Amino acid sequence: MTDWIEIGDINAIPRRGARCVNTPSGKIAVFRTQEDQVFAIENRCPHKHGPLSEGIVHGASVTCPLHNWVFDLATGQAQGADEGSVRTYPIDVIDGRIFMAAEAALVAAE
Amino acid sequence: MTEKLVIIGNGMAPGRALEKLFETDPGRYSVTIFNAEPRVNYDRIMLSPVLSGEKSFEDIIIHGDAWYIEHEIMLYKGHKVVEIDRENRIVRSEQGAMAEYDKLIIATGSVPFIIPVPGHKLAGVLSYRDLDDVHAMMLAAKARGHAVVIGGGLLGLEAAAGLINQGMSVTVLHIAPTLMERQLDPAAGYLLQKELERRGIEVITKANTKEITGTDRVEAVHLDDGTIIKADIVVMAVGIRPNSGLGKEAGLAVNRGIVVNDQMQTSDPAIYALGECAEVGGMCYGLVAPLYQQANIVAAHLGGDHGAAFVPQHTATRLKVTGIDLYSAGDFGEGEDREEIVLRDANAGVYKRLILKDDKIIGAVLYGETADGPWFFDMLKNKTDTREMRDTLIFGQAYQGGSPLDPMAAVAALPDEAEICGCNGVCKGKITGAITAKGLTTLDGVRAHTKASASCGSCTGLVEQLLHATLGDAYNPAAVQPMCPCTEYGHDDVRRLIIAKGLKSIPAVMQELEWKTSCGCAKCRPALNYYLVADWPGEYEDDGQSRFINERVHANIQKDGTYSVVPRMWGGMTNPKELRAIADVADKFQIPAVKVTGGQRIDLLGVKKEDLPGVWADLNAAGMVSGAAYAKGLRTVKTCVGSDWCRFGTQDSTGLGIRLEKFMWGAWTPAKVKLAVSGCPRNCAEATCKDIGVVCVDSGYDIHFAGAAGLDIKPTELLCHADTEDEALEIIVALTQLYREQARYLERIYKWAKRVGTPSILANVVTDRDKRRAYYERFVYAQTFAQIDPWEERVNGKDAHEFAAMAEFGMPVAAE
Numbered sequence: 001m002t003d004w005i006e007i008g009d010i011n012a013i014p015r016r017g018a019r020c021v022n023t024p025s026g027k028i029a030v031f032r033t034q035e036d037q038v039f040a041i042e043n044r045c046p047h048k049h050g051p052l053s054e055g056i057v058h059g060a061s062v063t064c065p066l067h068n069w070v071f072d073l074a075t076g077q078a079q080g081a082d083e084g085s086v087r088t089y090p091i092d093v094i095d096g097r098i099f100m101a102a103e104a105a106l107v108a109a110e
Numbered sequence: 111m112t113e114k115l116v117i118i119g120n121g122m123a124p125g126r127a128l129e130k131l132f133e134t135d136p137g138r139y140s141v142t143i144f145n146a147e148p149r150v151n152y153d154r155i156m157l158s159p160v161l162s163g164e165k166s167f168e169d170i171i172i173h174g175d176a177w178y179i180e181h182e183i184m185l186y187k188g189h190k191v192v193e194i195d196r197e198n199r200i201v202r203s204e205q206g207a208m209a210e211y212d213k214l215i216i217a218t219g220s221v222p223f224i225i226p227v228p229g230h231k232l233a234g235v236l237s238y239r240d241l242d243d244v245h246a247m248m249l250a251a252k253a254r255g256h257a258v259v260i261g262g263g264l265l266g267l268e269a270a271a272g273l274i275n276q277g278m279s280v281t282v283l284h285i286a287p288t289l290m291e292r293q294l295d296p297a298a299g300y301l302l303q304k305e306l307e308r309r310g311i312e313v314i315t316k317a318n319t320k321e322i323t324g325t326d327r328v329e330a331v332h333l334d335d336g337t338i339i340k341a342d343i344v345v346m347a348v349g350i351r352p353n354s355g356l357g358k359e360a361g362l363a364v365n366r367g368i369v370v371n372d373q374m375q376t377s378d379p380a381i382y383a384l385g386e387c388a389e390v391g392g393m394c395y396g397l398v399a400p401l402y403q404q405a406n407i408v409a410a411h412l413g414g415d416h417g418a419a420f421v422p423q424h425t426a427t428r429l430k431v432t433g434i435d436l437y438s439a440g441d442f443g444e445g446e447d448r449e450e451i452v453l454r455d456a457n458a459g460v461y462k463r464l465i466l467k468d469d470k471i472i473g474a475v476l477y478g479e480t481a482d483g484p485w486f487f488d489m490l491k492n493k494t495d496t497r498e499m500r501d502t503l504i505f506g507q508a509y510q511g512g513s514p515l516d517p518m519a520a521v522a523a524l525p526d527e528a529e530i531c532g533c534n535g536v537c538k539g540k541i542t543g544a545i546t547a548k549g550l551t552t553l554d555g556v557r558a559h560t561k562a563s564a565s566c567g568s569c570t571g572l573v574e575q576l577l578h579a580t581l582g583d584a585y586n587p588a589a590v591q592p593m594c595p596c597t598e599y600g601h602d603d604v605r606r607l608i609i610a611k612g613l614k615s616i617p618a619v620m621q622e623l624e625w626k627t628s629c630g631c632a633k634c635r636p637a638l639n640y641y642l643v644a645d646w647p648g649e650y651e652d653d654g655q656s657r658f659i660n661e662r663v664h665a666n667i668q669k670d671g672t673y674s675v676v677p678r679m680w681g682g683m684t685n686p687k688e689l690r691a692i693a694d695v696a697d698k699f700q701i702p703a704v705k706v707t708g709g710q711r712i713d714l715l716g717v718k719k720e721d722l723p724g725v726w727a728d729l730n731a732a733g734m735v736s737g738a739a740y741a742k743g744l745r746t747v748k749t750c751v752g753s754d755w756c757r758f759g760t761q762d763s764t765g766l767g768i769r770l771e772k773f774m775w776g777a778w779t780p781a782k783v784k785l786a787v788s789g790c791p792r793n794c795a796e797a798t799c800k801d802i803g804v805v806c807v808d809s810g811y812d813i814h815f816a817g818a819a820g821l822d823i824k825p826t827e828l829l830c831h832a833d834t835e836d837e838a839l840e841i842i843v844a845l846t847q848l849y850r851e852q853a854r855y856l857e858r859i860y861k862w863a864k865r866v867g868t869p870s871i872l873a874n875v876v877t878d879r880d881k882r883r884a885y886y887e888r889f890v891y892a893q894t895f896a897q898i899d900p901w902e903e904r905v906n907g908k909d910a911h912e913f914a915a916m917a918e919f920g921m922p923v924a925a926e
Contacts, residue, residue, distance in 0.1 A: 005919070007917040008916050012911060012916055014654075014655055014911065017911075019911060020915045020916060021915060021917045021918075022915045022917070022919065023919040024919065027915075034628065034629045035628075047168070048168075048669065051667075051671045054663075054667060056632040056635060056656065056657075056658065057655065059627060059628055059629055061631075063631070063632030065658065065659040066669065068632065070631075070632070083174060083177075084174075084176075
């Protein structure tokens with residue numbers, strides 16, 4: 001049984017942008033694409049720990065602002081020739097309200 | 111039926127052997143590795159940059175965890191093997207893990223040689239072999255103090271340089287009369303010693319260690335001549351010996367190392383020994399090139415190719431200490447049948463010596479200038495006859511023949527281990543290998559797969575030549591390089607079509623020019639946004655989400671995710687009120703670092719993102735605006751004090767600098783633009799390496815442009831002379847506008863000027879007064895939309911979502 005916590009309205013995030021949710025164990029980046037899809041991933045690039053929420057969002061991908069690694073927002077996998085992945089978190093959007101699984105707050109990556 | 115391959119040791123040699131084996135015989139073996147170190151395979155050669163703080167462990171990993179998973183390798187981390195049961199073909203680790211094998215590779219490497227002087231077991235006596243040693247040294251260095259390094263060879267000197275970088279004072283003790291005597295002749299050893307001493311490292315040669323003393327931990331080192339040196343740590347780097355104990359216990363033939371034939375098989379044909387623990391032809395090897403050769407032979411043999419055999423090769427040595435260029439190869443002892451060629455340049459600190467026998471190079475020692483090292487080494491290996499070039503040989507490759515040497519031939523002649531990309535440590539063989547194995551045809555492809563040319567880019571030319579040399583005519587760089595994989599169009603075509611088709615938004619460009627992706631990528635979007643901003647002032651609405659983070663939040667992101675804030679100081683002038691406000695803001699927001707920049711202003715470093723609006727509000731209140739230190743736009747206008755104060759000043763350089771900065775701030779440009787104004791030809795503002803620079807003279811203003819002082823160093827070219835300040839300003843503004851309209855995104859002025867040619871620039875902004883005026887006026891018009899302080903806008907609430915978290919989970923607030 002998953003508990004869902006509301007984290008805010010979809011319009012609080014700009015299209016092709018992201019915002020952070022602070023948890024006791026680190027930041028989770030919540031992305032909104034041009035097509036209003038919403039994804040949540042760990043806000044920390046596995047390469048040099050760049051804050052992915054600050055990257056440029058294109059399609060359902062984000063480019064890390066520090067050294068241009070590109071991640072698929074849905075799977076968390078690095079794209080192209082780079083190898084690595086970030087944790088993803090379940091998200092649900094109902095009537096423009098964004099919900100995140102409660103355990104995400106507890107198991108967020110450091 | 112897969113065969114079972116077990117490897118004891120997880121260093122670079124077995125890593126290479128596995129790579130090779132998976133390439134030639136994928137799926138033939140199921141592999142188990144026992145690694146005494148609790149980690150994956152990393153580049154041991156790069157430990158010195160880790161110690162000196164120039165790289166992190168992540169940078170030097172060769173095979174990450176994913177690689178082991180992908181190849182279904184069972185890796186026991188931190189498992190030391192204690193027994194090889196040859197009868198039943200089983201190995202067992204200290205923790206009791208067992209693995210059966212059909213084939214076994216022993217690759218246990220070497221152990222540091224510890225001189226058994228009294229006190230060698232005291233706490234604080236370290237070796238320099240693996241990452242744990244590096245961590246121990248870095249930890250010790252935190253307490254500062256004094257380090258004594260015993261051993262003035264390659265490893266000892268790299269350790270010494272690393273420790274001094276970490277803030278310790280260092281003494282190197284070396285038993286021979288000169289440093290690195292196995293690789294360097296005395297002259298080069300002397301130059302090296304002088305350079306190390308200049309860096310603050312004390313070097314004592316002919317030093318024989320008698321005793322290490324201390325009660326609980328090391329306190330001093332005593333030499334046998336009575337000298338006593340205080341020490342907080344002692345690093346023993348006197349050499350290594352093959353780690354062959356396991357082979358001996360298993361009853362294999364062992365001398366210094368585990369004895370193998372030239373196919374790397376031990377006295378038990380099911381067992382190979384590989385790397386520093388192996389003794390082949392009576393020799394043990396420690397440098398990477400012969401070990402990689404051994405690895406390839408083991409891989410071939412495992413794959414059933416029994417033809418390959420180890421052939422001893424010459425190896426070349428480089429010292430990995432930043433700023434010291436040193437190269438040595440072959441044999442450089444003197445002898446009756448040998449000749450030598452020596453070149454010395456005392457001022458430049460250059461020493462080159464070639465040793466020849468029968469007109470062939472047999473040894474080379476280069477100090478201070480080593481670019482020709484690989485060329486000499488190549489001739490050494492190929493036994494090239496040098497009679498024809500004898501007179502100019504020592505001057506290097508560039509001086510051979512009547513016409514300049516074809517760079518393609520030069521690059522083709524480089525050995526596989528020649529380093530091409532210094533930033534990422536990528537050698538030629540890795541690049542050509544990737545081109546062939548992955549079918550790469552573009553520079554971007556090489557960057558993605560090897561990282562070569564992906565950092566500073568200064569080796570881009572070499573990489574392109576390698577592409578050309580490897581692919582032949584299949585490589586076609588002349589074809590227009592598309593902006594990015596989202597389109598076939600190059601930058602110039604996109605700029606032309608934006609104007610021709612009247613495209614005024616990013617979606618319009620993508621639609622009309624048939625973009626292949628739905629909303630572009632991180633490469634094309636910032637470029638398109640700039641082109642539209644520059645071409646449609648007042649009509650195009652800037653798209654923040656297509657800007658790089660720095661330009662979106664008007665501050666510079668730092669490696670830890672904090673930001674730096676640089677307010678404008680017009681022409682480099684400031685006053686007590688501004689300085690007081692900066693000091694107050696640094697205190698109030700606990701800003702950890704305040705630095706004077708190269709552009710005559712002050713940088714506040716380490717500002718938390720959520721604090722940015724508060725910092726800006728206080729700076730605004732003192733009259734300061736954003737310095738745009740993050741922008742592809744006008745950065746600084748550096749000035750000297752000119753005729754206001756200086757007894758040599760010919761014009762008011764400070765005044766002109768301030769006027770230019772106040773006129774041009776806020777303008778977006780294809781890449782950053784830095785200006786300077788010097789009050790006389792002494793040029794204290796260094797105007798002749800800027801994008802645009804003015805050198806004042808008695809008769810007016812010499813306007814220079816297209817300088818560079820970064821990745822490339824290039825003096826400016828003189829554009830023209832202006833008689834009055836007004837004329838100078840008009841020309842500079844027109845030049846900037848021409849650049850704004852013509853250049854490709856991220857193309858600095860010097861690159862743009864080289865591409866379009868100075869004559870066309872002169873024609874537009876100097877000789878034709880009407881054209882100049884038109885460019886000037888277009889700039890002035892665009893400025894009416896650009897000169898709005900972005901900090902003030904954000905203090906007043908613009909983009910507030912950028913500076914606050916969306917939600918907080920749990921209490922207390924997340925620690926970060």
